[in-house]
Amino acid sequence: MPPALPAHVPLHAYLVLAAVLFAIGLFGVVTRRNIIGILLGIELMLNSVNINLVAFARFSGDVAGLVFAVFTISITVAEVALGLALVILIFRVRRTAVADHLDLLRG
Amino acid sequence: MIEPIAFAGLAVVLIGSALAVVLTKNLFHSVLWLALTLTGTAGIFLSLDAEFLAAVQLLLYAGGVVTIVVFAIVVTERLVGDRITQTSRQLVNGFIIAAAVLVGVLSFVLRSPGWGPRPPIPGDLTKAIGQLVLTRFVLPFELLALLFFAALLGAIYFARPDE
Numbered sequence: 182m183p184p185a186l187p188a189h190v191p192l193h194a195y196l197v198l199a200a201v202l203f204a205i206g207l208f209g210v211v212t213r214r215n216i217i218g219i220l221l222g223i224e225l226m227l228n229s230v231n232i233n234l235v236a237f238a239r240f241s242g243d244v245a246g247l248v249f250a251v252f253t254i255s256i257t258v259a260e261v262a263l264g265l266a267l268v269i270l271i272f273r274v275r276r277t278a279v280a281d282h283l284d285l286l287r288g
Numbered sequence: 289m290i291e292p293i294a295f296a297g298l299a300v301v302l303i304g305s306a307l308a309v310v311l312t313k314n315l316f317h318s319v320l321w322l323a324l325t326l327t328g329t330a331g332i333f334l335s336l337d338a339e340f341l342a343a344v345q346l347l348l349y350a351g352g353v354v355t356i357v358v359f360a361i362v363v364t365e366r367l368v369g370d371r372i373t374q375t376s377r378q379l380v381n382g383f384i385i386a387a388a389v390l391v392g393v394l395s396f397v398l399r400s401p402g403w404g405p406r407p408p409i410p411g412d413l414t415k416a417i418g419q420l421v422l423t424r425f426v427l428p429f430e431l432l433a434l435l436f437f438a439a440l441l442g443a444i445y446f447a448r449p450d451e
Contacts, residue, residue: 190295190335192403198299198332200397202306202325204390209310211382217315217360221322224353225306228329231345239336242407244416248425250341251417255432258348259439265360266446272364 195236202229214279216268220261227257295335302328319357326350340414 202225209222231250238246272278305328308321326349333342410416421429 189405190292192406193397193400194295194299195332195336196397197394198302200390200393201303203393204386205303205306205310207389208382208386211385212310212377212379214377215315217357217364218310218318221309221318221357224322224349225309225325228326228349231341232329232332235333235336235338235341239338240403240406242410244410244413244420245424247338247341247413247417248420250338251344251421252425252428252432254341254344254348256435258352259436261353262356263439263442263446265356266443268360269363270446278364 192236192240195232199229199232199236202226202232214281216271216278216280217265219280220264220268224257224261227253291335294331298328298331298335302332315361316358319354319361322357323350323354326354337409338413340417 206222206225206229209225210219211222213219213222231253234246234250234253238244238250268278271283275283277283302325305321305324309318309325312318312321326345330342330345330350333339333345
């Protein structure tokens with residue numbers, strides 16, 4: 182057992198963790214070709230934002246941050262439901278889930 | 289003493305499963321790893337004394353979102369007739385972009401002064417959330433209801449049978 186272990190977790194630890202998760206989600210959004218894969222990356226990014234909100238709310242002692250986390254979680258769920266409805270609709274019409282194939286508006 | 293160990297364990301699970309979400313070839317496995325990530329986030333919320341948010345996270349995210357995504361994958365696989373294997377592209381560019389954003393954010397985070405230990409919990413947090421939602425944030429709360437109504441209508445419109 183290392184003796185240098187701190188007694189409590191500082192705010193910076195949560196912020197760094199959230200930043201790493203955000204970067205991983207961004208990596209997924211940039212590299213995935215499948216639309217559902219891109220949506221999963223967006224989920225990761227929004228999730229990391231929630232960690233930030235809750236951590237700041239807890240360390241500042243202000244409950245408003247928790248309320249905003251509730252709002253972002255609800256809005257994200259609505260966004261995912263609509264996004265996947267769009268994906269299924271695109272599938273019906275174009276028979277593809279690869280974002281690169283959806284270039285109907287290409288000039 | 290238990291707190292940093294729990295945080296370290298959760299952080300390892302979170303980062304590992306998040307990497308699996310963006311790197312797994314099989315889209316279905318990717319969703320299952322996302323479920324683990326979201327559950328681990330609920331653990332992070334618990335470590336921050338936000339029990340209500342942990343419950344909301346498990347119910348809405350790990351329960352709702354994962355179910356919807358699995359449903360979408362099953363439906364689209366049935367429509368296209370074969371298994372979806374997803375390939376990634378531009379891994380190097382994606383890594384450079386993500387690393388640049390990470391370095392940019394971390395340079396700000398690590399330069400900022402520390403906040404010191406967390407203050408004691410001001411009473412029941414769940415009760416405080418409920419009171420704030422229905423007093424100070426009642427307008428955003430009602431707008432949220434409107435948003436859900438619009439989302440519901442939109443989802444029904446998108447999912448309508450072909451004429």
